[in-house]
Amino acid sequence: MTYRTGTEAFIQGVRTLIPLTPGVIPFGLVTGVMAIEMGMSPGMSMGMTVLFYSGSAQLVALQLLQNGAVPVAVVVTALIINLRFIMYSASLAPYLHHLPRRWTWPVSYMLSDQSYALCAVKFSSGELGRFAPHFYAGTAGAMWLTWQLSVLAGVYLGASIPQTWSLSFAVPLSFLALLVPNIRGAASLGAAVVGGLIAVFAVTLPYNLGLVTASVGGVIAGLLIESIRKKALSNASTNDVEREAQ
Amino acid sequence: MSDLSLWGMFLAVGIGTFVMRLSFVEIYGRWRIPTLLSRALVYVPPSVLASLVLPAVVYPHGQGAFVFDNPQIPAAIVAAWIAWKTRSTVLTLALGMAVLWGVKVIAS
Known part of the structure; x- marks a missing residue:
């Protein structure tokens, strides 16, 4: 549908995001609790949350800090996890680039998996009309606020949770909940299996190089499986492979 | 630090x-964006996330020490199955933690 005013589009963007919040709030709570359990002050935990604005990178950074990784490894790993934003940026750029910088910079900062997923299809179909950026800003702003508030709730909950609850296991569980929807076919499954196995066997490499090695290995495995399947299926239906390559 | x-x-x-x-x-x-790069970026999330999950599950005490009575392994298998079936973060976290606590109680 097309919107008559920017405000209408913005509000509709906020509304579209609301059903996704139950999936976001637990991650935020876990992130806040972990930061406090690591001994960070509430101010520092929230500073980290505002600067990162990326739950998976933040949880990974916290886990690596707990394992005593060197700062460079933490920064590199967090940035590798966030590489996907380059892809999102490329996909949304045709619809946002014409705006002035006082808008593109804030809405780019607020780019997230959720608002990307909500907007990418609607943008390219053109159904949002000329207020598409307002709709996007609605989803992005609502997502930002949801995330900050749920981490804040975790920060204040953190101190009251006893160690015996083994809540640190919630971190790999959160990653698992993020991982599973990313497996959409043989190639992404291959990337996950190869990446995971290399990580298990390379865990003793210094400076957390095991994770970087495993990630690169997994990506190469995914690409190889994708091209093998493309060749094998070139005469049959290739829908599956194409869907995954998007 | x-x-x-x-x-x-x-x-x-x-x-x-x-x-x-x-x-x-x-x-x-x-x-x-070069085609190969955009193709490769698709595989970054599954690869990175799996290489975070597997070691964290297999080595409960950190660096490379495999233990056999590790309640995290059954808990992670159940959680992965729940995530696959329901796509729900809340259920994945809740049931994964429940299995972990359950196995710990039974084993102790």
């Missing part, structure tokens, strides 16, 4: 992430 180096680290990640988010919005029309 000192507070100052932590802040420096957070700032580095924050700026780097912002640059990646802004990248193509800023330079639109001047540079196209």
Whole structure:
């Protein structure tokens, strides 16, 4: 549908995001609790949350800090996890680039998996009309606020949770909940299996190089499986492979 | 680690992430993303996430020490199955933790 005013589009963007919040709030709570359990002050935990604005990178950074990784490894790993934003940026750029910088910079900062997923299809179909950026800003702003508030709730909950609850296991569980929807076919499954196995066997490499090695290995495995399947299926239906390559 | 180096680290990640988010919005029309790169980026999330999950599950005490009575392994298998079936973060976290606690209670 097309919107008559920017405000209408913005509000509709906020509304579209609301059903996704139950999936976001637990991650935020876990992130806040972990930061406090690591001994960070509430101010520092929230500073980290505002600067990162990326739950998976933040949880990974916290886990690596707990394992005593060197700062460079933490920064590199967090940035590798966030590489996907380059892809999102490329996909949304045709619809946002014409705006002035006082808008593109804030809405780019607020780019997230959720608002990307909500907007990418609607943008390219053109159904949002000329207020598409307002709709996007609605989803992005609502997502930002949801995330900050749920981490804040975790920060204040953190101190009251006893160690015996083994809540640190919630971190790999959160990653698992993020991982599973990313497996959409043989190639992404291959990337996950190869990446995971290399990580298990390379865990003793210094400076957390095991994770970087495993990630690169997994990506190469995914690409190889994708091209093998493309060749094998070139005469049959290739829908599956194409869907995954998007 | 000192507070100052932590802040420096957070700032580095924050700026780097912002640059990646802004990248193509800023330079639109001047540079196209190479096909191989955009294909490779699809496999970054499954690969990175799996290489985080597996070691964290297999080695409950950190660095490379495999233990046989590890309640995290059954808990992770159940959680993965729940995530696959329901796609729900809440259920994955809740049932994964429930299995972990259950196995710990039975084993103790």
